Amino acid sequence: MFGDFMGMMGKLKETQEKVKATKERLNTVLIDESSSDGQVKVTITANREIKSITVDDSLLQDKEQLEDYLVLTLNKAIEKATNINETELAAVAKEGMPNIPGMDSLFK
Template sequence: MFGDLMGMMGKLKETQKKIEETKNRLNTVMVDESSTDGLLKISLTANREIKSIEIDNTLLEDKEQLEDYLVLTLNKAIDKATKVNEAELGAVAKDGMPNIPGMDFFK
């Protein structure tokens, strides 16, 4: 019984280490998003840290339009990065969970 518990604890610690490694790796995974017409381009990491924003000069003439573009494109980019982040971390967590009957968290 205690051997099983110690084995589970070891596996959980190993999984935690893999999760931290994955989080660090996601800092290098880039997600790019553009407005539909390509006038605004945003790059961010899969951990949702903005790395660059490129704005076409034509957008600088209309403040409201630029703000709308930023909101829409940033939200799309963040959504895309979140999906990548959750998929990667979810896979690591699922792989590392011990098989405990009745604890089917990651189906």
């Protein structure tokens, strides 16, 4: 009985380490997103940290338009980053989970 428990605890610790390593790796995965006309470009990591924002000079004259472009473009980039992040972390978590009936549905 304790052997199974200790084995599960070891597996849990291993999975936690893999999750940590995956999060660190996701800091190096860059997502580039542009507005539809290319006037705003953003780069973020898969952990949703903004790395750069480039704005065309023509947008500097219209504050409202610039704000709209930034919101739309950043939201698209964040959505892509979130999808990558969740997919990667779910795969690591699922790999490390013991085979408990009914738990499969949590990671789909």
